Amino acid sequence: MKGSAEGSILFNELVDIVLDHLHDDRRSLKACSLVSQTFRNSSQYHLLENVALTGVKSSRGLEAFMTFVERSPRFGHYVRTLRIFGEGSWFGKYDTAETRSLSLGPTHLRFLSQLPALRRLFLFELLWDSHRDSPAGQPLLGQEQPSGTLEKLVLHHVTSSRFQQPGEIHHGVYAQDVLDLLSFFSQIKTLNFSTPRFEVDPTPEDPSLRLEDRFLQLRFPPRLRVQKLVADPDALDSVRSAMAYTLLDRACGVKSLHSFRAKVKPGDLDAVSHFVGLRGPSILTYHLDMSAYFTLSRQGANETFSLLGLASCTNLETFELRTPCYPPERLWYYILTALSKLPTTVRRIKVCAYLTSTLPSSLEEACQGAISTSLDYMEHFPQLESLEFLLRHPYGSDAVYPYRYQKCKTMLRQMVPEALREKVLRVSPCECFVDPTPEPLCMSILTQSPAL
Incomplete structure (x- = not known):
């Protein structure tokens, strides 16, 4: 035996x-x-390590999966990554009752306690309703106990389903709904915050109440411990941008943030400046994505990167800059100005720039401008391990792309001090790529075979 x-x-x-x-x-x-x-x-x-579900109510949706896990609890111990894909914008498709039933609500997030192995949660194109399971509209924050640690939480186009009036959907995201959603968690290693719009709804009691006063009336959860924040709020104007970053400022801890990645758009500079300024000493990794910032030529380079808080990141180790495609006239001037603002603690630098037809000449013009024609000061960066330039063609390779690439590569090598040239410098082409969408989980594979 x-x-x-x-x-x-x-x-x-x-x-x-x-x-x-x-x-x-x-x-x-x-x-x-x-x-x-x-x-x-x-x-x-x-x-079951990676489960992808379509919608809330469907044969392959979240509620069907919840029912299955309740009947077979052991399956909950297998799920480490859960992705929920909604139907995008449902405005006008359903009436009030149908929209509420199809929205993600508190009951669905409480279900996560039945997935003890869950580490990564992705919510895409979903409607969230804080009051879905409480018709009386009672506040959630006093009732919910935050769950454990998540390695990653992605909120991508998660919007509010609440109506402003019967039959009329509010066209923005309710800030309180976002806060209620975050109140279910106590620690998130990586928070990806990407919302289509962000507003504070006027209160019915006093529609004329100032925006700042409405913001103060929001119910904030205890501060989250977030180690890495990927922020891409909608910044159609500076008011929404400031509101989104102010909410993140109140929701995320100050000293826990070690990595910050922001996709900057017009109207973001002041908001990002305030957010980074409070957390500068704790930030070790700063990814600055300016690929959607099309007004570089209208803003002074020194002013831009001063506002983006590079000087306040006194312990910075990794800096990554992604530039826009256009306008290319002053692009290299901005790149070289950004590098000149970095603290001497930096170890790794990566710059991803689009290689347009005027880029070699704009690099030459930048070197003849107000900044130094070389990067000699980098010799005084005692911990510098890598200086990488990725030159990306915006429309794929063409006949003259190799010529442009070689010219830029030669000029960059001439700018870097000889002592660092072979040790840290790397210039290479970069191809565009798109991550594939994961295959949704087929519910049939969960059904136990009668033979077993």
């Missing part, structure tokens, strides 16, 4: 080793899950 037990344990270990090699082969894993109960358990560990 003892030998039999040991043999059984060894057999299970061998099964796990075999199926670990098939972790990314879903077809083979589905076939293996039909062999025996041992194979099924090990196969489902990999099959």
Whole structure:
């Protein structure tokens, strides 16, 4: 009996080793899950690692998955990544009752406690309704106990489903709804905050109340411990941008943030300046994506990068700058100005610039301008390990792209001090790429085979 037990344990270990090699082969894993109960358990560990659901109410939606997990609780221990894809903008498709039933609500987030292994949660194109499960409209923040740690939370185009009046949907995201959603969590290692619009709704009691006073009336959860923030709020105007970053400022801890990535658009500079200024000493990694900032030539380079808070990041180790495609006339002037603002603590620098037809000449003009024609000051960066330039063609390669690339590469090598040229400098082309959308989970693979 003892030998039999040991043999059984060894057999299970061998099964796990075999199926670990098939972790990314879903077809083979589905076939293996039909062999025996041992194979099924090990196969489902990999099959259910990444679950993608379509909508809230559908045969492959969140509520169907919730029902299945309630009937078979052990499956909840397999799910490490959960993606929920909504239907995008539902405005005008359904009436009030239907919209409420199709919205994500507090009950759905409470369900996460049945997924103890969950580490990453992605919410795409969803409607959120804080009052979906409480018709009396009672506030959530006093009732909810924050759940444990998430490695990653992505809020992408998560909008409010509440109506301003019966039959009339408010055209913005309610700030309180976003706060109520965040109140379910206590610690998030990476928070990806990307909203289509951001506003504070006027109160029915006093529609004339000032924006600042309406903001102060919001119910804020205890500060989240966020280690990395990826911020891309809608900044159609400076008011919405300031409101979004102010909310993030009140919701995220001050000293816990070590990595900050912002996609800057017109109207963002002052808001980002305030947000980074309070957290500068704790920020070790700063990713600055200016690919959507089309007014570089209208804003002074020194003023731009002073407002973006590079000087306040006194312990910065990694800096990444992604530039817009147009206008290219002063692009290199902005790049070189940004590098001149970096603290001497920086270790890694990466610049991704679009290689347009005028880029080589604009680099030459920048070198002849108000800044130094070289990067000699980088010799005084004692911890510098990498200085990388990625030159990306905006429309793919063409006949003259190699010539432009070689010319820029030669000029950059001439600007970098000889002592650092071979040690830290790297110039390379960069191709555009798009991450594939994960395959939605087929609910049929969860159904246990009668033979087993």
